[in-house]
Amino acid sequence: MTKAVVSEELAGKLSKSIPDAVEEITESWVVVKPQSLLQVAIHLKQSPDLAFDYLNCLTAVDYMEYMEVIYILTSMKHNHSLVLKVRCNRERPEVPSVTGLWKGADLQEREVYDLLGISFTGHPNLKRLFMWEGFEGHPLRRDYL
Amino acid sequence: MEVAKNRLSFSLDEADIIEGKSIEALRDRSTYPIPDQTEWLERTLNRNVLITTLDKVLNWGRHYSTWPFGSGLACCAMEMVATASSRFDMARFGMEIFRASPRQADLMIVAGTLTWKMARALRLLYDQMADPKWVLAMGACAVSGGNFAHSYSVVPGVNRVMPVDVYVPGCPPRPEALLYGFMKIHDKIEAMSIQHKAVGIPALDDRAKVVEA
Numbered sequence: 592m593t594k595a596v597v598s599e600e601l602a603g604k605l606s607k608s609i610p611d612a613v614e615e616i617t618e619s620w621v622v623v624k625p626q627s628l629l630q631v632a633i634h635l636k637q638s639p640d641l642a643f644d645y646l647n648c649l650t651a652v653d654y655m656e657y658m659e660v661i662y663i664l665t666s667m668k669h670n671h672s673l674v675l676k677v678r679c680n681r682e683r684p685e686v687p688s689v690t691g692l693w694k695g696a697d698l699q700e701r702e703v704y705d706l707l708g709i710s711f712t713g714h715p716n717l718k719r720l721f722m723w724e725g726f727e728g729h730p731l732r733r734d735y736l
Numbered sequence: 737m738e739v740a741k742n743r744l745s746f747s748l749d750e751a752d753i754i755e756g757k758s759i760e761a762l763r764d765r766s767t768y769p770i771p772d773q774t775e776w777l778e779r780t781l782n783r784n785v786l787i788t789t790l791d792k793v794l795n796w797g798r799h800y801s802t803w804p805f806g807s808g809l810a811c812c813a814m815e816m817v818a819t820a821s822s823r824f825d826m827a828r829f830g831m832e833i834f835r836a837s838p839r840q841a842d843l844m845i846v847a848g849t850l851t852w853k854m855a856r857a858l859r860l861l862y863d864q865m866a867d868p869k870w871v872l873a874m875g876a877c878a879v880s881g882g883n884f885a886h887s888y889s890v891v892p893g894v895n896r897v898m899p900v901d902v903y904v905p906g907c908p909p910r911p912e913a914l915l916y917g918f919m920k921i922h923d924k925i926e927a928m929s930i931q932h933k934a935v936g937i938p939a940l941d942d943r944a945k946v947v948e949a
C-alpha cells in the first residue's frame with residue numbers, strides 16, 4: 592500500500608532547501624505559503640528521494656476566513672503519498688498554477704476556478720469549465736446564493 | 737467581448753460566449769413549465785370505418801415499434817439500461833433498439849438530471865425527432881428537478897424545455913415503473929387518430945430561437 596510521507600521529515604527536508612515555506616504541519620498534511628508553492632512543488636517533484644511525479648487530485652475548500660487549495664500527490668517510484676495545502680485570502684484568491692509540473696492539474700484548476708473563483712496565475716487557459724461563459728458568481732463559495 | 741454577427745467562423749472564446757448567451761436566453765425563456773398536452777385524448781371523433789381501420793393499422797405499427805432515444809443524463813440511466821437488458825427485457829414490446837440518432841427515434845426517455853448547459857442540446861435533439869414523437873420524463877430529476885430543483889445549474893423539470901407525455905417518478909424508478917410508463921405511452925399511441933394533426937405535439941412559440949439565439 593502507498594505509505595504517507597511523515598510530515599515532520601518532509602518539513603525538515605523542505606526547510607533546508609526553501610526556508611520559510613512551511614506554514615503549518617499536522618500528522619496528515621503540510622500547509623505551505625502561496626508565494627513559495629511553486630518552489631516547493633518543483634522540489635517535491637524533482638528531488639530524487641521524494642519524486643512526486645503524479646498529482647492524484649487537486650481540489651479546494653472555502654472556510655469563510657480563507658480558502659484552501661489541496662494537492663494530493665503520489666510518487667510512483669517510492670510508492671508514497673502526501674497531502675499538500677496552500678491557503679489564500681478570500682477577497683483576492685490567487686495561487687500559482689502547477690500545470691507546468693503536472694499536466695493533470697489543467698482541468699482541475701479550471702474546475703476550482705469555475706466553482707470557487709480561485710485564480711491560478713500562469714494557467715494557460717483559465718476559463719470556466721462546468722458553468723457557461725457569462726454565469727455570475729462562483730457557486731461553491733459558501734456565500735453564494 | 738462583442739461578437740460580430742453574420743460570420744462563419746469564430747474563435748474558441750467567441751464560441752464560448754455565444755454558447756453562454758444562448759443558454760441564458762433559453763433559461764430566461766423557460767420560467768414556467770410547458771403545459772401537458774392531454775386535451776386531444778378527450779376529443780370526440782366522428783367515427784367511420786375507413787378512418788378507424790386505418791388508425792388501427794397505423795397505431796398497431798407504432799405501438800410495437802416505439803424506438804427509444806435514450807438520453808441517459810445521470811444515475812437514472814442505469815435503470816434504463818437495466819430495463820433494456822435481459823431481465824426486464826424491453827424487447828418484448830419491440831422497443832429494444834436504442835437509437836443513437838434522434839432522426840430514427842419515436843420516444844425520448846429523459847433519464848436523469850438535466851442541466852441548463854445540456855438543456856439546449858436536448859431541446860435541439862427533441863426538435864430533430866420526427867413526428868409523432870413522445871417524451872418520457874424518468875425520475876424525480878427529470879420530472880421536477882428532484883433534489884436539485886433549487887440548484888444553480890439544474891432545470892427544474894424537463895417540461896420547462898419540452899412537452900412531456902408521461903412522468904415516471906422515483907429516485908430512481910424501478911425498471912417495472914419505467915415499463916409501466918411505456919404502457920402509458922402505448923395507451924396514448926392507441927388513442928391517436930389521423931383525424932388530428934400532429935397529435936400531442938404543441939406548436940411551440942419560438943422553436944427556432946432556442947437553437948439560434
Ligand code: SF4
Binds near residue numbers: 883
Ligand atoms: S431521480 Fe434520482 S436516480 Fe434519477 S437522476 Fe435524479 S438523483 Fe439520479
